[in-house]
Amino acid sequence: MTLARDAVLVLEKDMRLELRSRVIVSQVMPFGLLVLILFAFALDPDRRILGEATPGLFWLAVLFSTLLALQRSFAVEAADGVTDGLRLSGLDPAGIFLGKAAGIAVHLLALEVVLIVGATLFYGTAPEGPLLLIATCLAATAGLAAVGSIYGILSAGMRVRDTLLPLLVLPVVSPVLISATQAFGAAYEQSSGTGWRWFGLLAVFAVLYLVIGIFAFETLLEES
Amino acid sequence: MEPVVSFREAVCLLGRFPALAGVDLDVGAGEIVLLQGPNGAGKTTVLRACAGLVPVVEGSASVLGVDLRTDPKAVRHRVGLLGHHSGLYDDLTVADNVSFWTRAGRAGASDARAAMARLGLDGRLADVPVARLSAGQRRRTSLAVMVARRPELWLLDEPHAALDQDGRDVVDGLMVEAVASGATVVFVSHEPDRAAAVAHRTVTIAGGMTAAQDPRSGAPVASAPDGDGPDPDLPDPDVSDPDVSDPVGEVVA
Numbered sequence: 001m002t003l004a005r006d007a008v009l010v011l012e013k014d015m016r017l018e019l020r021s022r023v024i025v026s027q028v029m030p031f032g033l034l035v036l037i038l039f040a041f042a043l044d045p046d047r048r049i050l051g052e053a054t055p056g057l058f059w060l061a062v063l064f065s066t067l068l069a070l071q072r073s074f075a076v077e078a079a080d081g082v083t084d085g086l087r088l089s090g091l092d093p094a095g096i097f098l099g100k101a102a103g104i105a106v107h108l109l110a111l112e113v114v115l116i117v118g119a120t121l122f123y124g125t126a127p128e129g130p131l132l133l134i135a136t137c138l139a140a141t142a143g144l145a146a147v148g149s150i151y152g153i154l155s156a157g158m159r160v161r162d163t164l165l166p167l168l169v170l171p172v173v174s175p176v177l178i179s180a181t182q183a184f185g186a187a188y189e190q191s192s193g194t195g196w197r198w199f200g201l202l203a204v205f206a207v208l209y210l211v212i213g214i215f216a217f218e219t220l221l222e223e224s
Numbered sequence: 225m226e227p228v229v230s231f232r233e234a235v236c237l238l239g240r241f242p243a244l245a246g247v248d249l250d251v252g253a254g255e256i257v258l259l260q261g262p263n264g265a266g267k268t269t270v271l272r273a274c275a276g277l278v279p280v281v282e283g284s285a286s287v288l289g290v291d292l293r294t295d296p297k298a299v300r301h302r303v304g305l306l307g308h309h310s311g312l313y314d315d316l317t318v319a320d321n322v323s324f325w326t327r328a329g330r331a332g333a334s335d336a337r338a339a340m341a342r343l344g345l346d347g348r349l350a351d352v353p354v355a356r357l358s359a360g361q362r363r364r365t366s367l368a369v370m371v372a373r374r375p376e377l378w379l380l381d382e383p384h385a386a387l388d389q390d391g392r393d394v395v396d397g398l399m400v401e402a403v404a405s406g407a408t409v410v411f412v413s414h415e416p417d418r419a420a421a422v423a424h425r426t427v428t429i430a431g432g433m434t435a436a437q438d439p440r441s442g443a444p445v446a447s448a449p450d451g452d453g454p455d456p457d458l459p460d461p462d463v464s465d466p467d468v469s470d471p472v473g474e475v476v477a
Contacts, residue, residue: 006328009324009327009328013313013320013324016316017313017315017316020315020316020317020320020353021315076313076314079313080310080311080314081308081310081311082311082312084277084305084307084311085311085325087300088275088276088277088300088301088303088305089325089329090300090301090328090329
């Protein structure tokens with residue numbers, strides 16, 4: 001119960017931070033849309049390639065936007081001694097991890113909705129398998145949020161955190177990019193059989209990193 | 225009665241730097257103890273060690289009955305530490321911040337409201353984002369968090385800093401009230417006259433060690449030996465490089 005209570009408390013705080021600052025809505029979402037548009041400009045001469053590449057371009061845009069969301073989420077924890085506050089607060093570190101990951105996941109899911117609409121408008125493609133699409137978004141988002149929270153707190157106390165975080169996160173989440181792209185490709189082409197297998201890989205990845213985060217976050221918080 | 229704070233030859237390292245080179249300190253329940261000494265003497269490190277944030281690597285140290293050598297984390301939620309940083313979220317309002325940290329410490333909403341009222345934050349300021357506050361108002365907000373959480377041991381690092389005359393009087397009053405309600409206070413101040421008026425006792429830290437003191441007056445009778453501890457003329461290791469060691473305390477109860 002304490003774990004859940006602490007996670008909800010941290011999640012509420014992060015939602016309130018976004019409500020007050022609107023960084024995700026006013027900066028991260030426009031950035032993601034801008035990436036989609038730039039991809040469209042780069043590949044516009046060949047609409048067929050653009051259509052085929054939609055899943056990969058979509059998840060690349062999500063990944064780049066995720067980095068911004070992570071930097072924002074952990075910059076506020078590193079500022080003005082807040083990290084020490086968390087250490088001394090009595091909050092369960094695993095609860096802090098789950099709360100932070102849930103906050104990032106909520107932001108990313110909202111971003112993905114916007115980007116799916118954007119991809120439909122800019123690329124002229126629409127998914128055929130909505131169930132697989134939704135399941136893929138949920139599993140991939142959980143994985144990205146878990147990995148991001150682990151490396152976010154690890155780099156939070158470092159001077160070079162802004163440049164280090166992408167270097168740490170991008171290689172680790174490459175399985176998410178591959179699996180989510182393949183599953184999305186299946187959802188767009190209505191060949192959901194192979195898509196569900198990729199979804200399974202995403203789900204395993206998410207569970208693995210959520211478990212790692214629950215057990216490792218206390219140590220990472222001490223070291224940050 | 226077991227002392228609230230008991231350090232014997234306590235040594236703390238910040239990296240490889242001996243921030244404390246053998247501190248002896250006893251603080252009894254209900255005492256208000258002033259730590260004084262030059263910049264870089266190790267006063268902030270003593271407070272952070274008491275909070276379980278800086279490991280004690282040699283000697284013995286216990287706070288509120290918890291052995292800091294074996295389980296420093298066990299004492300953290302029982303102490304309140306007001307450091308040089310505010311420990312507040314800039315984008316949240318005063319009320320948001322006090323509410324979050326109070327709930328994190330398992331205290332109630334009524335405690336948060338009462339603390340804000342006590343610090344004069346219950347009016348228009350309650351809905352102002354912390355980023356827009358003056359340094360003194362931020363200090364009041366940090367103090368409100370501490371008051372709301374009612375720690376057993378108050379650790380205050382220059383609590384009067386940035387406050388106006390009224391605010392300083394409030395801080396003095398809060399220390400007296402804390403002790404009256406059963407808590408213990410250890411604080412650092414560079415304002416000897418004001419601090420001495422509220423403190424029951426003064427302990428001098430120099431060169432990372434406790435200076436010998438006259439048992440009647442509390443005045444230091446000898447300096448700590450050179451060479452063993454940090455040089456007081458060096459930049460204060462407690463505050464000079466927060467990104468490396470970040471040893472400066474925060475508000476946290």
